[in-house]
Amino acid sequence: MKILIVCILTVTSTLLFPNKTNHYTQNSPLEESIERGAEIYQDFCVSCHMPSGEGIRKTYPPLAKSDYLMNNRTASIKGIKYGQKGEIVVNGQKYNGFMAPMGLSDDEVADVMNYITNSWGNKNDKIVSEAEVAKVKK
Ligand code: HEC
Numbered sequence: 001m002k003i004l005i006v007c008i009l010t011v012t013s014t015l016l017f018p019n020k021t022n023h024y025t026q027n028s029p030l031e032e033s034i035e036r037g038a039e040i041y042q043d044f045c046v047s048c049h050m051p052s053g054e055g056i057r058k059t060y061p062p063l064a065k066s067d068y069l070m071n072n073r074t075a076s077i078k079g080i081k082y083g084q085k086g087e088i089v090v091n092g093q094k095y096n097g098f099m100a101p102m103g104l105s106d107d108e109v110a111d112v113m114n115y116i117t118n119s120w121g122n123k124n125d126k127i128v129s130e131a132e133v134a135k136v137k138k
Contacts, residue, residue, distance in 0.1 A: 030114060030127045037115025044102045045112065053120040059097065061090035064120035073117075077128065077136045081109050106133040 027035070041049075045063075049055050053064035063069055068090040069076050078084075083101035087094060104112065107130040117124035 030118075030125070033111045033114040033127065034118050036108075037111035037113070038119075040104065040108050040112040041115050044104065045116075048099075049116075053116065053122075055090075058093065058095070061088070061093070061095045061097075063116045063122070065122060066090050069117065070122060070124070073113075073128070074136055077109060077113060077133055078138075080104065080112065081106075081133060081136060082138050106130045109133045 048060040049063050050060070053062060053066075055062035055064075061068065068088055079099060081101065081104070084099040085097070087096045089095070110128045110130050110133045113128040113133075114124075116122065117128070
């Protein structure tokens with residue numbers, strides 16, 4: 001009797017919630033890249049660009065709603081990959097600092113780009129791929 005009840009419950013729940021068990025395992029490639037990128041961000045970027053991507057005014061530029069990041073995809077990849085120095089303007093504020101290269105591999109640069117361009121109000125549906133990062137030269 002017990003077994004029968006368990007069977008009925010299992011069958012009805014799979015009928016009622018067909019995707020329930022798969023929901024978290026079937027993420028899109030972009031979602032999975034963003035998840036990996038979040039960890040890289042915590043390890044390599046958060047100390048300067050801050051937990052919500054707000055940066056530190058006049059010292060570390062923001063990534064949240066950054067016009068520089070969202071309008072200069074290749075330059076941003078290049079900066080993360082090889083380091084970034086010299087004057088840039090982010091949301092109307094001049095920065096003339098230095099970001100050292102962090103030694104990330106091309107796939108890690110792609111993941112962290114997908115994270116920062118899809119966080120804190122930023123939105124970018126066009127996934128950054130490892131191949132795209134590989135094409136960006138010094
Ligand atoms: C030691 C501090 C520091 C760390 C760590 C750091 N950055 Fe930066 N970042 C800077 C500075 C300073 C600039 C501006 C450089 C300039 O003035 O040319 C910058 C610029 C940028 C820009 C372009 C400007 C903007 O705000 O849109 C992006 C994108 C960026 N960083 C992403 C990252 C990512 C992703 C990481 C981690 C993988 C990271 N940074 C780690 C200090 C840092």
